[in-house]
Amino acid sequence: MQDKRITSDDVARLAGVSRSAVSRTFTPGASVSESTRNSVIAAARKLGYRPNALARSLTGQQSGLVAVVMAEFANPYESQVFYALTQALQKLDKVSMLVTPDESGDINNSLQLVGAYQVDSAIIAAGSLSLQATQICLTMGIPSVLMGRDDPFGKICSVQTDNRMAGRLAAEHLVNSGAQRPAYIGGRPDGQASQERKQGFFDSLRDQGVEPLGHCDNPDYSYQSGYQSALELLQRRPEIDSLFCAFGAMDAIRQQLGRKTPQDIQFVGADNVPMAEWPGYQLTTISQPVELLAQAVMENLEIILTQGQAMARSRRVAPWLVSRATTRNA
Amino acid sequence: MQDKRITSDDVARLAGVSRSAVSRTFTPGASVSESTRNSVIAAARKLGYRPNALARSLTGQQSGLVAVVMAEFANPYESQVFYALTQALQKLDKVSMLVTPDESGDINNSLQLVGAYQVDSAIIAAGSLSLQATQICLTMGIPSVLMGRDDPFGKICSVQTDNRMAGRLAAEHLVNSGAQRPAYIGGRPDGQASQERKQGFFDSLRDQGVEPLGHCDNPDYSYQSGYQSALELLQRRPEIDSLFCAFGAMDAIRQQLGRKTPQDIQFVGADNVPMAEWPGYQLTTISQPVELLAQAVMENLEIILTQGQAMARSRRVAPWLVSRATTRNA
DNA sequence: TTGAAAGCGCTACCAC
DNA sequence: GTGGTAGCGCTTTCAA
Numbered sequence: 001m002q003d004k005r006i007t008s009d010d011v012a013r014l015a016g017v018s019r020s021a022v023s024r025t026f027t028p029g030a031s032v033s034e035s036t037r038n039s040v041i042a043a044a045r046k047l048g049y050r051p052n053a054l055a056r057s058l059t060g061q062q063s064g065l066v067a068v069v070m071a072e073f074a075n076p077y078e079s080q081v082f083y084a085l086t087q088a089l090q091k092l093d094k095v096s097m098l099v100t101p102d103e104s105g106d107i108n109n110s111l112q113l114v115g116a117y118q119v120d121s122a123i124i125a126a127g128s129l130s131l132q133a134t135q136i137c138l139t140m141g142i143p144s145v146l147m148g149r150d151d152p153f154g155k156i157c158s159v160q161t162d163n164r165m166a167g168r169l170a171a172e173h174l175v176n177s178g179a180q181r182p183a184y185i186g187g188r189p190d191g192q193a194s195q196e197r198k199q200g201f202f203d204s205l206r207d208q209g210v211e212p213l214g215h216c217d218n219p220d221y222s223y224q225s226g227y228q229s230a231l232e233l234l235q236r237r238p239e240i241d242s243l244f245c246a247f248g249a250m251d252a253i254r255q256q257l258g259r260k261t262p263q264d265i266q267f268v269g270a271d272n273v274p275m276a277e278w279p280g281y282q283l284t285t286i287s288q289p290v291e292l293l294a295q296a297v298m299e300n301l302e303i304i305l306t307q308g309q310a311m312a313r314s315r316r317v318a319p320w321l322v323s324r325a326t327t328r329n330a
Numbered sequence: 331m332q333d334k335r336i337t338s339d340d341v342a343r344l345a346g347v348s349r350s351a352v353s354r355t356f357t358p359g360a361s362v363s364e365s366t367r368n369s370v371i372a373a374a375r376k377l378g379y380r381p382n383a384l385a386r387s388l389t390g391q392q393s394g395l396v397a398v399v400m401a402e403f404a405n406p407y408e409s410q411v412f413y414a415l416t417q418a419l420q421k422l423d424k425v426s427m428l429v430t431p432d433e434s435g436d437i438n439n440s441l442q443l444v445g446a447y448q449v450d451s452a453i454i455a456a457g458s459l460s461l462q463a464t465q466i467c468l469t470m471g472i473p474s475v476l477m478g479r480d481d482p483f484g485k486i487c488s489v490q491t492d493n494r495m496a497g498r499l500a501a502e503h504l505v506n507s508g509a510q511r512p513a514y515i516g517g518r519p520d521g522q523a524s525q526e527r528k529q530g531f532f533d534s535l536r537d538q539g540v541e542p543l544g545h546c547d548n549p550d551y552s553y554q555s556g557y558q559s560a561l562e563l564l565q566r567r568p569e570i571d572s573l574f575c576a577f578g579a580m581d582a583i584r585q586q587l588g589r590k591t592p593q594d595i596q597f598v599g600a601d602n603v604p605m606a607e608w609p610g611y612q613l614t615t616i617s618q619p620v621e622l623l624a625q626a627v628m629e630n631l632e633i634i635l636t637q638g639q640a641m642a643r644s645r646r647v648a649p650w651l652v653s654r655a656t657t658r659n660a
Numbered sequence: 661t662t663g664a665a666a667g668c669g670c671t672a673c674c675a676c
Numbered sequence: 677g678t679g680g681t682a683g684c685g686c687t688t689t690c691a692a
Contacts, residue, residue, distance in 0.1 A: 005448075005471075005685090007684095007685055007686085008685065008686065008687095009685080017662085017663085018662070018663045018664075019663085019664095019685090019686080019687090020662070020663055020664080020687080020688085021661090021662070021663080022686095023685095023686065023687055023688085024661090024662090024687090027687075030687095031661065031662095032661075032662090033661060033662085036661080036662085048469075048470075050442060050445060050446045051446060051685085051686075052446065052448060052684095052685055052686070053446040053447045053448070054384045054387055054388060054393065054447060054448050054685085054686090055388055055668090055684075055685035055686040055687090056685080056686055056687070057384055057668090057686090058382075058384055058385055058388060058667095058668045058669065058670090058684095058685080058686070058687090059667080059668055059685090059686055059687045059688075060668065060687080060688090061686085061687075063384065064447075065447075073409055073410070073412075073413040074604055076406055076409070079403055079406070079409035079412075079413075080403065082403075082409075082428075083403040083409075083428075083430065086428045086430055087430060087432075087433075090430065090432065090440055090443060091432070093443060095427050095443065095444060095447060096427070096428060097425050097426070097427060098412075098413075098416045098426060098428065100413065100416055100417060100420065102417075102420065102421070103417075110420055112380060113420060113423060113425065114425055115380060116380045116381060116382065116383040117383045117384060117394075117395075117425060118335075118382060118383070118384050139378075140378075141335075223604075223608050223609075224608070224609070227608075227609050227610075248608070251608065251609065251610035252609070252610075255609070255610050256609070274404055274553075275605075278553050278554070278557075278578070278581065279553075279554065279557050279578075279581065279582065279585070279586070280557075280581035280582075280585050335669090337668090337669055337670085338669065338670065338671095339669080347678080347679085348678070348679040348680075349669090349670080349671090349679085349680095350671080350672090350678070350679055350680080351677090351678070351679075352670095353670065353671055353672090354671090354677090354678090357671075361677065361678095362677070362678090363677060363678085366677075366678080381669085381670075382668095382669055382670070384669085384670090385668075385669035385670040385671090385684090386669080386670055386671070387670090387684090388668095388669080388670070388671090388683095388684045388685065388686090389669090389670055389671045389672075389683080389684055390671080390672085390684065391670085391671075
């Protein structure tokens with residue numbers, strides 16, 4: 001119920017020391033005598049004192065604020081990533097600030113806004129917006145890490161899933177399960193991740209002596225668009241017996257075309273979204289190693305902040321196969 | 331590429347005015363002459379200046395930071411809410427800070443952390459954790475708004491969906507569609523929202539002369555638990571011909587029990603999650619009016635901040651029926 | 661090890 | 677309407 005904010009001055013007075021002493025007590029690795037430290041801690045606890053992070057950052061310290069730029073939250077994968085990032089940051093006593101484009105789809109205003117909060121760094125995971133966001137962060141002088149794609153200009157480091165490996169894992173699983181005529185339905189044709197997945201998938205198939213039967217992209221990686229793409233592809237090539245794809249495509253084939261799994265067709269999902277393990281789905285998927293990605297981002301952030309933007313290297317995180325019964329109960 | 335941060339001093343110098351003039355230019359409703367304002371704006375633009383929000387908040391201004399306390403992101407409804415809140419805050423030049431419990435499920439440390447950032451207020455939507463969070467925010471002196479439940483102590487205001495109305499809408503829809511033996515599968519037995527929904531549902535049924543056939547709760551409102559509950563209920567009362575429930579229950583009945591819709595059984599979903607409109611589902615649902623809820627929260631925040639915690643009143647936001655083809659294509 | 665004092669960038673108050 | 681100045685809470689020299 002304390003109405004007034006407790007300042008270091010209050011603590012100092014109660015502890016009978018100077019403000020400097022209080023500050024030192026809360027500065028890791030500063031030089032304070034045991035007795036001083038103890039009385040300060042005691043006074044601080046009694047008063048419920050916490051250093052004002054805003055005031056601290058004004059003295060040249062890091063603010064502890066990290067911007068997370070994301071354009072999409074509809075896809076559960078995105079929100080999972082955001083949650084994981086926030087958790088990881090919290091563990092380092094940092095705080096995430098979500099930055100989203102405004103209604104017109106523009107990211108600039110929002111970035112300007114959080115820029116005013118002196119964020120130490122930015123994590124850019126905004127899909128199609130990421131290039132623009134990267135540019136803006138660079139000109140604002142905010143050290144940044146990209147997620148989910150490379151920086152085509154090679155200016156900043158990135159963290160992403162090893163998509164080729166994801167493709168290979170999917171291919172191996174399908175072939176091991178007896179697939180003979182596999183196909184791929186991917187995301188945006190211009191999406192780096194989708195391209196890499198496809199490449200890994202096809203490479204591995206050929207290595208195993210299986211000829212991939214076809215592939216198609218879906219314009220925006222949405223459920224609907226995957227649904228459509230799958231219908232078209234399967235109408236063109238009805239002999240396809242297995243697919244590496246996302247949920248939309250799978251539902252289309254099972255529901256619209258009435259194909260049964262695994263008798264008629266087999267699937268590996270491209271995203272280990274929570275839905276994949278629901279009783280109705282039980283879909284074998286390639287995991288998106290969200291926590292590991294977040295961890296890798298934290299490590300790069302650390303490097304960037306202490307040694308500079310140039311010292312951080314891009315990183316790939318290995319996904320793995322999550323094997324589940326592929327049959328639907330219906 | 332500018333490396334040094336631009337301060338109001340820089341702008342003042344370039345514009346040939348004082349720091350005060352710069353400050354006034356960026357203070358809505360301050361008194362500056364047109365000519366001064368213009369030259370300041372020009373200089374600021376040229377330098378890429380934005381007032382430092384952290385420094386500003388040190389002068390007694392509001393920080394513009396708002397904590398959003400949430401315990402769950404797995405449920406797409408939660409992340410939708412967070413996104414909507416962030417967007418709404420951004421529109422008011424405010425920034426959201428997500429606060430989540432740490433790995434041990436404790437919210438205190440996280441709250442302490444963001445408390446150090448002098449948040450102006452907190453939005454508490456943490457389900458089962460919200461009572462604890464509310465308590466902590468109160469003792470830290472952070473004005474708060476609850477989402478999705480009432481404060482049992484009546485200390486702070488809340489914003490929530492009108493759950494009784496949701497229940498009534500569902501009942502009317504089912505009866506209009508010819509339902510005779512409806513049942514309800516809800517969330518946590520202790521959950522206020524679920525209880526209210528049930529009450530509205532049953533009241534409306536009785537008003538229409540239809541006797542509800544049964545109901546059950548599911549312990550944690552998860553997909554799995556709804557799935558189980560539905561199987562049990564339907565085994566006990568196989569004559570049930572319609573349900574107001576969530577996804578898990580619906581999938582269980584269609585897939586596990588093989589009941590067809592709408593011939594064998596009809597559904598109204600309790601959440602208008604994105605999935606509801608997927609081609610595979612096309613489920614009629616009660617909307618969760620997320621944007622309106624966010625808007626209502628903003629309005630309460632405004633009241634709290636300007637007139638004090640006590641002046642804000644709890645608010646109910648009306649949901650509506652989203653009617654879709656209830657048949658699955660399969 | 662300690663305290664006094666300067667200063668981070670900003671706004672508010674005060675004379676002009 | 678305008679500029680000087682004090683001060684927000686903190687960390688960090690610098691003497692002691």
